[in-house]
Amino acid sequence: MELSKEKLLWMYERMQLIRTFENRVKVEFGKGKIPGFVHLYAGEEAIAVGICANLTDADYMTSTHRGHGHCVAKGVEPRGMMAELFGKATGTCKGKGGSMHIADMDKGMLGANGIVGGGPPLACGSGLTAKLNKTNQVTICFFGDGASEQGTLHESLNLASIWKLPIIFVAENNGYAESTPAHYHCSVENIADRASAYNMPGVTLDGNDIFAVYEASHEAVARARTGQGPTLLECKTYRFNGHFEGDAQTYKIAAENEKYQKERDPIKLFRDNVLARHLVSEAEFKAIDDRVAAQIDEGVKFAEESPFPDVKETYTDVYVNY
Amino acid sequence: MRELTYREALREAMAEEMERDERVFLMGEEVGHYNGAYKVSEGLLDRFGERRVVDTPIAETGFSGVGIGAAMVGLRPIIEFMTWNFSLCAYDQLVNNAAKLRYMSGGQISLPIVFRGPGGAAHQLAAQHSQVVENLYAYVPGLKVITPSTPYDAKGLLKSAIRDDNPIVFIEGEVLYGRKGQVPEEEYTIPLGKGDVKREGKDVTIIAWSKMVHVALEAATALAKDGIEVEVLDPRTIRPLDEALILRSVKKTNRCVIVEEGWPFAGAGAELCYRITNGAFDYLDAPAVRVTGEDVPMPYAKNLEHLVLPGVEKVVTAVKSVLYRS
Numbered sequence: 001m002e003l004s005k006e007k008l009l010w011m012y013e014r015m016q017l018i019r020t021f022e023n024r025v026k027v028e029f030g031k032g033k034i035p036g037f038v039h040l041y042a043g044e045e046a047i048a049v050g051i052c053a054n055l056t057d058a059d060y061m062t063s064t065h066r067g068h069g070h071c072v073a074k075g076v077e078p079r080g081m082m083a084e085l086f087g088k089a090t091g092t093c094k095g096k097g098g099s100m101h102i103a104d105m106d107k108g109m110l111g112a113n114g115i116v117g118g119g120p121p122l123a124c125g126s127g128l129t130a131k132l133n134k135t136n137q138v139t140i141c142f143f144g145d146g147a148s149e150q151g152t153l154h155e156s157l158n159l160a161s162i163w164k165l166p167i168i169f170v171a172e173n174n175g176y177a178e179s180t181p182a183h184y185h186c187s188v189e190n191i192a193d194r195a196s197a198y199n200m201p202g203v204t205l206d207g208n209d210i211f212a213v214y215e216a217s218h219e220a221v222a223r224a225r226t227g228q229g230p231t232l233l234e235c236k237t238y239r240f241n242g243h244f245e246g247d248a249q250t251y252k253i254a255a256e257n258e259k260y261q262k263e264r265d266p267i268k269l270f271r272d273n274v275l276a277r278h279l280v281s282e283a284e285f286k287a288i289d290d291r292v293a294a295q296i297d298e299g300v301k302f303a304e305e306s307p308f309p310d311v312k313e314t315y316t317d318v319y320v321n322y
Numbered sequence: 323m324r325e326l327t328y329r330e331a332l333r334e335a336m337a338e339e340m341e342r343d344e345r346v347f348l349m350g351e352e353v354g355h356y357n358g359a360y361k362v363s364e365g366l367l368d369r370f371g372e373r374r375v376v377d378t379p380i381a382e383t384g385f386s387g388v389g390i391g392a393a394m395v396g397l398r399p400i401i402e403f404m405t406w407n408f409s410l411c412a413y414d415q416l417v418n419n420a421a422k423l424r425y426m427s428g429g430q431i432s433l434p435i436v437f438r439g440p441g442g443a444a445h446q447l448a449a450q451h452s453q454v455v456e457n458l459y460a461y462v463p464g465l466k467v468i469t470p471s472t473p474y475d476a477k478g479l480l481k482s483a484i485r486d487d488n489p490i491v492f493i494e495g496e497v498l499y500g501r502k503g504q505v506p507e508e509e510y511t512i513p514l515g516k517g518d519v520k521r522e523g524k525d526v527t528i529i530a531w532s533k534m535v536h537v538a539l540e541a542a543t544a545l546a547k548d549g550i551e552v553e554v555l556d557p558r559t560i561r562p563l564d565e566a567l568i569l570r571s572v573k574k575t576n577r578c579v580i581v582e583e584g585w586p587f588a589g590a591g592a593e594l595c596y597r598i599t600n601g602a603f604d605y606l607d608a609p610a611v612r613v614t615g616e617d618v619p620m621p622y623a624k625n626l627e628h629l630v631l632p633g634v635e636k637v638v639t640a641v642k643s644v645l646y647r648s
Contacts, residue, residue: 096427097428111423111427111431113419115414115419118418121383121385122387122391125388125391125394128376128388128392152383152384152387156384156387158384159385316429318424319464320488321486322466322488322562
């Protein structure tokens with residue numbers, strides 16, 4: 001499938017924005033500027049971006065604890081996200097959600113979720129709403145290989161199938177459920193093989209190849225928009241960092257991170273591919289890199305300079321009215 | 323005034339609200355083609371069709387989350403639990419998603435959703451089918467908890483619950499479905515958070531909700547023969563709680579008995595005792611006393627079940643104890 005130059009540039013910029021954001025979060029976390037649990041998405045950018053390249057703001061997304069990349073790909077402003085991670089009043093969620101709970105309803109981003117497997121039932125809810133209201137909105141339901149063993153996911157796959165909901169279930173299989181390897185926790189080699197049990201198409205693909213992700217999700221989104229029901233995509237990938245920042249990663253094989261970063265970096269793979277085909281120039285990539293770096297620098301500055309939430313905010317947003 | 327059963331009153335509330343707002347829909351196990359396990363939704367599928375009355379598989383976690391997701395993006399679901407016992411499968415969805423999404427999103431998300439179904443013990447259904455759960459949900463900020471005792475309250479409160487923009491836990495009394503009561507033809511709603519005095523009295527306040535209101539009223543009738551005038555107060559909603567009404571009554575009678583069907587440890591009655599002690603300490607002529615379900619899983623045998631549940635005799639004894647009479 002040939003992509004327009006505009007789309008290629010968009011893909012690159014989004015992936016680079018995620019990578020730069022995550023690398024900077026790692027630094028700021030190390031400095032003690034960002035508290036709590038942060039789960040970095042670096043290494044998995046091709047999945048969120050390849051899929052979101054098929055969507056509009058009207059489409060929905062549910063996410064996971066590893067949600068920064070999903071947010072950026074869906075169009076959530078990185079400066080608001082950074083402020084959220086800093087726990088500031090200007091954050092996407094007013095500093096009340098943090099890394100694991102970023103939601104942006106204007107962008108159809110229904111929220112990261114700190115409970116593994118917490119999102120799939122919600123995805124069926126937005127999917128059912130789109131179906132009942134006869135809009136052609138689709139919902140992307142991201143989950144990791146860990147969540148693929150949760151009952152919520154299996155209930156949701158079944159519900160989506162019997163009701164033919166417009167949902168694309170996206171398994172981001174990075175090989176580890178926290179520290180437990182997939183070959184131990186998963187009964188099948190490929191999570192997508194389980195799709196047959198729910199009578200829906202299942203596709204296993206290279207999640208570090210944005211073109212493969214884009215093509216498979218393009219077809220799945222088209223199926224969903226035309227009332228043909230859900231699809232299960234499994235994107236095999238790898239996370240460049242630990243489960244969370246501070247994770248010693250003792251469960252990984254020696255030099256595994258380095259090997260993947262050198263040989264399977266989705267951004268590098270994209271760049272090499274596009275350069276070899278002379279579709280985008282080095283100078284154009286450089287311009288994007290510079291713009292993204294400046295954007296993230298500005299975002300961190302914005303986050304640092306923003307005020308903490310007013311103490312009165314403790315008691316707001318619990319109820320609409322009480 | 324006409325009489326309706328509690329079941330009919332609930333059904334009428336749902337039907338009226340579904341007529342009024344097409345975003346309202348009912349979803350749950352057997353709510354449609356089977357007309358509901360307890361027939362609360364009888365006839366609604368025929369009247370509103372499959373778009374508005376959605377049967378689900380037996381997947382409480384899944385369909386609870388579906389309701390939450392639908393509420394997030396603009397619908398107003400009523401999710402029926404066949405019984406509240408089964409909501410424990412879905413506890414994570416109610417506590418971690420329904421109750422918190424608004425807060426975690428900094429107020430971006432509203433969740434106009436009602437979870438409803440029967441709670442409490444019926445007749446010899448044993449330990450897994452006889453539970454009281456209002457305290458489990460009232461504990462959680464972000465949820466409202468409603469426990470109606472009469473057909474009139476059931477209808478008016480359910481209509482308000484469906485119109486409310488917050489996630490609501492609406493617990494019906496399983497043994498109350500067939501109970502009749504006066505319900506006006508004309509439309510009405512009952513505000514959430516407003517209790518009701520079911521019987522006026524000056525000697526002792528009994529606080530009770532759901533089916534325990536009827537136990538309290540029977541006890542009050544029995545006690546009246548001894549010249550003891552009991553006030554029976556039904557908070558109707560556990561959260562928000564009508565603390566002002568409770569304190570006003572206790573300050574009047576100076577004595578209080580709380581009757582709850584659930585377990586004693588960390589039950590709603592424990593919270594009530596705290597609030598009464600804290601808010602009316604100088605008015606109390608005796609410590610507030612609780613009559614609760616016994617602190618055991620519900621036994622199956624008839625005589626044992628009877629022993630576990632709060633009954634009229636226990637309530638009478640408790641009222642006399644706060645009056646220092648035997």
